[in-house]
Amino acid sequence: MSKIEKSYDVLIVGTGVAGLCCALNLPRETRILMLTKAAVDESDSFLAQGGICMLRGTEDFEGYFEDTLRAGHYENDETAVRQMILSSPEMIADLVGYGVDFAKDEKGEFRFTREGGHSRPRILFHDDVTGKEITSKLLVKARACKNIVIREYTELIDLICEGNECFGGVVRDCNSGALQAVYAKFTLLATGGVGGLYEHSTNFRHLTGDALAIALLHGIEVEHLNYVQIHPTTFYSEKHGRRFLISESVRGEGAILLDKEGKRFCNELLPRDVVTAEIRAQMKKDGTKFVWLDMRPVGEATIAEHFPTIRRRCLQEGYDVCRQPIPVVPAQHYFMGGIRVDLNAKTSMKRLFAAGETACNGVHGKNRLASNSLLESLIWAKRAAMLMAQKLPDVSIEMPPAALDGYGEDAARREKYAKMIREEAEREECCD
Numbered sequence: 001m002s003k004i005e006k007s008y009d010v011l012i013v014g015t016g017v018a019g020l021c022c023a024l025n026l027p028r029e030t031r032i033l034m035l036t037k038a039a040v041d042e043s044d045s046f047l048a049q050g051g052i053c054m055l056r057g058t059e060d061f062e063g064y065f066e067d068t069l070r071a072g073h074y075e076n077d078e079t080a081v082r083q084m085i086l087s088s089p090e091m092i093a094d095l096v097g098y099g100v101d102f103a104k105d106e107k108g109e110f111r112f113t114r115e116g117g118h119s120r121p122r123i124l125f126h127d128d129v130t131g132k133e134i135t136s137k138l139l140v141k142a143r144a145c146k147n148i149v150i151r152e153y154t155e156l157i158d159l160i161c162e163g164n165e166c167f168g169g170v171v172r173d174c175n176s177g178a179l180q181a182v183y184a185k186f187t188l189l190a191t192g193g194v195g196g197l198y199e200h201s202t203n204f205r206h207l208t209g210d211a212l213a214i215a216l217l218h219g220i221e222v223e224h225l226n227y228v229q230i231h232p233t234t235f236y237s238e239k240h241g242r243r244f245l246i247s248e249s250v251r252g253e254g255a256i257l258l259d260k261e262g263k264r265f266c267n268e269l270l271p272r273d274v275v276t277a278e279i280r281a282q283m284k285k286d287g288t289k290f291v292w293l294d295m296r297p298v299g300e301a302t303i304a305e306h307f308p309t310i311r312r313r314c315l316q317e318g319y320d321v322c323r324q325p326i327p328v329v330p331a332q333h334y335f336m337g338g339i340r341v342d343l344n345a346k347t348s349m350k351r352l353f354a355a356g357e358t359a360c361n362g363v364h365g366k367n368r369l370a371s372n373s374l375l376e377s378l379i380w381a382k383r384a385a386m387l388m389a390q391k392l393p394d395v396s397i398e399m400p401p402a403a404l405d406g407y408g409e410d411a412a413r414r415e416k417y418a419k420m421i422r423e424e425a426e427r428e429e430c431c432d
């Protein structure tokens with residue numbers, strides 16, 4: 001493992017799409033350290049199945065805007081939504097430039113699919129592993145850059161702050177437990193979601209909202225920690241661990257939900273929170289722990305072409321989606337709240353940025369529209385990089401003393417951080 005230097009120009013915490021996109025958009029002479037708490041391929045960005053939205057043309061702007069707002073219960077920041085939608089074609093062009101391969105028709109034009117809450121197909125995809133396709137291509141590019149150091153199994157446990165200014169972070173080697181102060185001109189928090197705090201979640205278990213707790217610790221503004229999205233359809237299992245997601249686009253392609261009698265009980269294309277509520281009501285009525293999802297209407301050819309991973313995984317669990325319905329249950333999936341940021345991913349603390357699922361820029365409002373999160377993460381990460389790039393020449397590295405003791409036992413610190421997030425979420429829930 002490469003040695004961590006005492007200082008860098010930019011410290012990026014997280015190697016999902018947000019962290020990687022920021023690193024790749026910084027000038028090549030910028031000295032960058034990227035940290036990840038686990039292996040580089042263990043981020044939720046790798047798990048995204050459905051796809052990534054793109055504005056298909058000016059005529060779709062109103063529809064896309066309205067779909068995002070409707071899903072978000074009109075609590076979205078309209079300027080942020082506009083920024084995301086209008087920047088989407090450029091971001092998709094960037095991704096294609098990085099070598100990302102989206103599905104195309106026989107004429108070589110992009111193919112678009114549809115998911116719940118969308119009034120028309122506007123989602124680009126790569127089989128049912130779009131996140132892996134995007135993130136692995138970004139990772140290849142980042143690894144090829146000599147100015148980017150990627151350090152696995154190394155976690156941020158605190159920020160180094162003085163007044164309302166951030167000078168880097170205290171990092172911990174997850175294997176040895178050794179602590180080190182790392183100074184930087186700018187720091188980006190891109191630590192993903194909070195699923196690891198829940199018993200049932202589609203997220204990686206190590207995603208425990210660490211950056212949020214650290215933000216709370218330092219009085220950095222956070223927002224809507226109680227806005228958590230539950231995905232309506234994850235494969236029902238008695239086993240402990242991450243829940244396997246059955247992408248919304250299977251419903252977009254015709255899959256239907258059935259009760260214990262095999263009868264359809266809701267409109268499968270309504271936004272996620274509405275479908276989740278319908279499923280929970282049906283489970284209560286039927287006295288069951290799951291409902292059934294029937295993918296047979298999608299057709300064997302589309303299943304083979306578009307959903308090979310879902311089919312393979314369900315076969316491992318003993319179900320052939322081409323022959324029989326599968327048991328599904330809602331589970332924690334996405335976090336709409338987070339560290340409050342502006343249109344350039346700046347937090348309320350100087351020199352500190354946040355992007356991706358750990359940040360709240362107002363795009364999603366109270367509920368995220370399917371396939372808007374990869375896009376939003378990438379766009380805000382790029383904007384953070386552009387602003388940092390402008391300012392880097394005029395900023396110097398400062399190294400105020402950082403105390404490396406006082407963090408206590410690792411398990412106790414984790415529990416303390418988790419408790420802080422839960423308490424803030426409960427407080428916000430009471431105030432809503």
Ligand SMILES: Cc1cc2nc3c(=O)[nH]c(=O)nc-3n(C[C@H](O)[C@H](O)[C@H](O)COP(=O)(O)OP(=O)(O)OC[C@H]3O[C@@H](n4cnc5c(N)ncnc54)[C@H](O)[C@@H]3O)c2cc1C
Pocket residue numbers: 013014015016017018019035036037038042043044045046047048049050051052053130131154155156157190191192193202203204206207208210211245333334355356357358370371372373374375377
């Ligand atoms: C199963 C599933 C399917 C999804 N499908 C879609 C989809 O089809 N379309 C879509 O738009 N979105 C989808 N999403 C959501 C989307 O994948 C995420 O919102 C997005 O990838 C978040 O990217 P990120 O870079 O913010 O975080 P992540 O990709 O989760 O990366 C977080 C990174 O932070 C690191 N980290 C965490 N804490 C620390 C710490 N303390 N110190 C150091 N490193 C730390 C992690 O190790 C990881 O590297 C899906 C999510 C899941 C779980």
